[in-house]
Each structure stands twice: as structure tokens, then as C-alpha cells.
Amino acid sequence: MERFTAFKVDEVYYSHRLIEANEAEKRIAVKLIVVPRAIADRMMQWARERGLTPNIVTFAGDDMVVDRTINLLPTAIESKSGHGIRRLLAMLSLVALGLGAAAIFLELRQQTRLLAAYEANLAESRAASLHTEDLRKQVFRLLDRSRYVAHRKQEKPLLIKVLDETTQRLPDDTWVSQFRLEKGQLTLSGYSAAASNLIEVLEASPLLTQVRFVSPVTLDPKQGVERFNLSAQIAAKETRQ
Numbered sequence: 001m002e003r004f005t006a007f008k009v010d011e012v013y014y015s016h017r018l019i020e021a022n023e024a025e026k027r028i029a030v031k032l033i034v035v036p037r038a039i040a041d042r043m044m045q046w047a048r049e050r051g052l053t054p055n056i057v058t059f060a061g062d063d064m065v066v067d068r069t070i071n072l073l074p075t076a077i078e079s080k081s082g083h084g085i086r087r088l089l090a091m092l093s094l095v096a097l098g099l100g101a102a103a104i105f106l107e108l109r110q111q112t113r114l115l116a117a118y119e120a121n122l123a124e125s126r127a128a129s130l131h132t133e134d135l136r137k138q139v140f141r142l143l144d145r146s147r148y149v150a151h152r153k154q155e156k157p158l159l160i161k162v163l164d165e166t167t168q169r170l171p172d173d174t175w176v177s178q179f180r181l182e183k184g185q186l187t188l189s190g191y192s193a194a195a196s197n198l199i200e201v202l203e204a205s206p207l208l209t210q211v212r213f214v215s216p217v218t219l220d221p222k223q224g225v226e227r228f229n230l231s232a233q234i235a236a237k238e239t240r241q
Contacts, residue, residue, distance in 0.1 A: 001014070003160070004032070005032075007034065010037075011036060011037055012035060012036055012037055013034075013035050013037055013040055013072040014032065014034045014035075015033050015071065015072050016032050016033065019031050033070055033072065035072055036138075039135070039138065040057050040072065042135065043121075056068065056071045057071060057072040057073050058070045058071060058072060115135070159181055162207060165207050166179070166186070166188070166202075169202055169204070169205055171193075171194075171197070173192060173194070173225075174192035174193070174195075175190050175191055175192075176188055176189070176190040177189050177191070178190070184234045185232070185233055185234070186231065187229075187231050188228075188230050188231075188232075189227075189229045189230075190227075190228060191226065191228070192225060192226055192228055195213075195217045195226040196226075198230060199212070202230075202232055208232040208233070208234065208235060209233050209235045210231075211230060211232040212230060212231060213228060213230045214229050214230060215229045
């Protein structure tokens, strides 16, 4: 949730919808729907104080039509770890392609519409109207966080994009035991049948530059492959374009 939106997972209610499944290309497109808990909880409490029992939290599209097939009330979501780093990278790449076309965080225009709707409802009573200013401040803080996330994503490539690019570039006789991206520097550790070829392979990527080994390549006598540790810099935005 923190990777693709401006929120932590315990700050939101969320749901998803499968948009498309392409078995031939082994790709899926998923739409992610997210609402801040602070806003949803406040409005549900407002309804309870008036004798109403909320049983659904959903959203309205651009045409303001409410989608009753989506319920954002909390659900238990289980996660499973992958069986290997290459399988994990491939799965993340597929999910990222779907999320790239989905609503990965609340759009500023939609948040503004939500704020206007909440203010209209709260104006019905003096007690409810006292919460309007607090609600406005919360939404504005969320807007600032959304702008910050959007700015950061424009300045540097998404982590998932680097994962996808690395997965596509590495040969089949190479596997990664450690993948780390921090402050624009990528660090890879793992095993390869021909580690010396990895420099040329990764340098060919438009996302990576200054690829080099950070320690000598060693031979693992048990597995008959070479162990490597290398680093690379994430290319500047102008270079990627």
C-alpha cells in the first residue's frame, strides 16, 4: 500500500476489482479502490449518531453514480511469500502493469468532490458542522501527501520498474539472492554461470549506469557457479527518456 499510494495499510479501507486477465500474455489488470479510514470512520460515526447503521462503504464515479458492488469495510487479506526471488520479481512486474493503469491513490479532483459532499451533509446540523474544519484539514493533509508521492514518482523510476527491468535483463543461468535499491543505487548479490557477462548485460539497460562489481567474483565449488556482488546507479531522468 505504501509503495503505490500515499497511505499506510492501517490508514485506509480498500478493495480491488479484476479488470482484465490475459492468459495468452500472462498479465492481469487490477483496479485498486482506497479511502482513508479517518474520513470513512468519521462519516460512519456521524450516521450512527443519527440512528443509522452503515453496512457498506463504497465510492461514486465521475458521473456520481454509486457503485454498490464494492464494499470497502475491513476484510482479512492474507499474503503469501514467493518461493524464489525471480518468481517474486515476475509477479510484482505483472501486478505493477495492472496497477499502472488503475487508481493507485485518490486523485486530487475526487478528494475535492468528497470534501464538498461531506460539507453539504455536515451542514444539516450545527453539531455536525463543527467537524467541518477538522475534516477539511485532514483532506488537505492527504492532498499534500498525494502531491508529494506523485512528485517523487516523477523524479525517479518506480521500484517495480527497476525490478521488472532487472528481471528481463538477467540471463536464465543467473539468480539473485539479494536485491536492494536505496538512494538511487541498486545492489545485487547472487550466483551466475558467467558473472563477468552481467556488467555488459545491465549496462545495456536505459535505467542503469555505472554498473560494477563491488567485490571480487568467487567460484562456489559446491554449485559450480560464480558468486557476485555488483552495484549500479539509477540513470537520470533525461537519460531514461
